[in-house]
Amino acid sequence: MAAGVEPVDVLVVGAGAAGLACAGDLAAAGLTVRVFEGSDGVGGRMRTDVRGGFRLDRGFQVFNTSYPQVKRRLELRGLRLRPFAPDLLVHTGEGRLRVADPTRGPVRLGRLADLVPGRLGSARDLAALGVLSGRDLLAPPHVLKHGADRTTRTALSAAGLSEEFVDRVLRPFLSGVFLEDELETSSRFFHLVWRSMLRGTLCLPAEGIGAVPAQLAAALPPGTVRLESPVEALTDDGVLLTDGREATATAVVVATGPGAAVRLLPGLAPVPTRAVTTYYHAAPEPPLTEPVLVTDSARRVLNTAVLSAIGPTYAPPGRALVSTSVLGVTGTPDEAEVRRTLAELYDTDTDGWEPVAEYRVPEALPAMPPPWPLTRTTRRPAGDGSAMSDAGGARRYLCGDHRATGSVQGALASGARAAREVLADLGA
Incomplete structure (x- = not known):
């Protein structure tokens, strides 16, 4: 093992909602945990960028206060939630x-x-x-x-x-x-x-949807999450990082999106996913002052909303931020066509609107046709190249919304189940 990567009880690959929930439960039970995240921040698909005073969630997001896992894990007051109209x-x-x-x-x-x-x-x-x-x-x-x-x-x-x-x-x-x-x-x-x-209540955190995973990560012991540490492969005893370092553990939990999970667990069947593209526009004044979601019966767009009407922190003073989403990441309408549709939806002139950002999310949600299992074990079965025997090696687990339901609740619940199964198997 390379120097500087100390062994722990459990390695978690991915610092999205599922991985953070799993790590939190394992740490609370007294296990030593390390979370490896390939990007420069926690959250997975729940990230927020700040550009020119605008808060830009990576794809349109909403936060539902009624989810049981949300009530259990998050301090809602700290998120400074701003509600959509009912x-x-x-x-x-x-x-x-x-x-x-x-x-x-x-x-x-x-x-x-x-x-x-x-x-x-x-x-x-x-x-x-x-x-x-x-x-x-x-x-x-x-x-x-x-x-x-x-x-x-x-x-x-x-x-x-x-x-x-x-x-x-x-x-x-x-x-x-x-x-x-x-x-x-x-x-x-x-x-x-x-x-x-x-x-x-459907809401948005004042600091953007990224505030949700940030709160989950802040609750972990210091040093638990290692950012910009992509995992190249799983090994018999843990994981191999792309920089050549190896880390060992008694158990490894893969908490990535479905595409990365298939790469790390070759015996895993691919999960079809749904894709979305979200466009952000800056307007000199809000085309709608009500914090409400607008849909289109002609289905040219999925939905649109004036985010700065929901949370003033989403735009700098004197500007309005409009979010609009369409299905897919290929063959989508260009920005000018979206803006023309918005002129009709908001009954206003959009010629002066400025494009701020465009996010294409290819694995936004798992496809969930019936019969869809609402939950499933996170243990990787023996015989598919993914599980270690009792003779030695790291046990392997898989969690994420694609193992439950395509929602924050599904991701958190799958992470919680992974932690329960790890604890049961390790006798912790």
């Missing part, structure tokens, strides 16, 4: 229509006007949506987790929602949640996400 604006051929949650927010006639049958949808559609939402809101989580798994589109149809209403109102919004526009995603995951949105 509404959704859908741009249609008749202009913007408001999908309002009548149980939250101010009770005003103008805010609830589009819930009158015939505006957003028929009385039957609105009633069916109310019944579906009430069930998901009140049902115990295990009921939703163990229901029949089918596509989200099939589940919405079975709930009595018309195809017209789904395509006009729900599909544009859910496409931004799942990062696919055919609603092929597992209905179990849909019901759990719908429940979390009804029970929690």
Whole structure:
């Protein structure tokens, strides 16, 4: 072993949400842990850049306060959360229509006007949506987790929602949640996400989404995380870093994205993923002062929002920051085409808007078609070149949202499961 890399109980590869959660639980149990991260910061896909006074999350992000793992691990007050309005604006051929949650927010006639049958949808559609939402809101989580798994589109149809209403109102919004526009995603995951949105608040941290993993990392013992330390390969006794150093441990937890995981664990089956591109524009004044998400029934974009209306810290004084996301990372519209679409969505002149940044995220979410396992073991099975025998060598584990559900909750829960299984196997 090269000098300067002391052996530890557990090595974690990747300082995203899953890896940090795993490391936190292992350290709390008294094990010595080292986290190797190839980039210059923690967070994985949950990173925030600061350019010219603008806070730019790497891809559009939201933070849900109702996730159990979030409640368990994070000190929410320290994140200085800024909430989205409990509404959704859908741009249609008749202009913007408001999908309002009548149980939250101010009770005003103008805010609830589009819930009158015939505006957003028929009385039957609105009633069916109310019944579906009430069930998901009140049902115990295990009921939703163990229901029949089918596509989200099939589940919405079975709930009595018309195809017209789904395509006009729900599909544009859910496409931004799942990062696919055919609603092929597992209905179990849909019901759990719908429940979390009804029970929690969608927010953004004042310092950007990167504040979330930063808080997780700050809770670890000093020196646990080693940045700019990419792992080249796993060895029988630990890992080999790209600089030639080796590190040894009793167990290794791979907590990377699915592509890197396949590279490190050759016996692992590839996981299909969803991709997204997010454009940031600076405007001289906000095209919308309400902190609300806007979707497009024509599905030219997934969604758009004035981030500086949600959190003033996202833009310098006198400027507004607009975030807009589209599906995919190839064949996407160019910046000028996106800006022309935004002129229609916001009903304003966007000629003077300046492009600030463009983020392409090829592994933004795992694809989750039914039947999708909501959780699975993190232990690597013997016989696939990934697990060591009892005779010696480091045990190997794999965690991440692609091993659970494509969400912060899924990533944290998978990391927690990896820690539990490591502790059980090591008898700690």
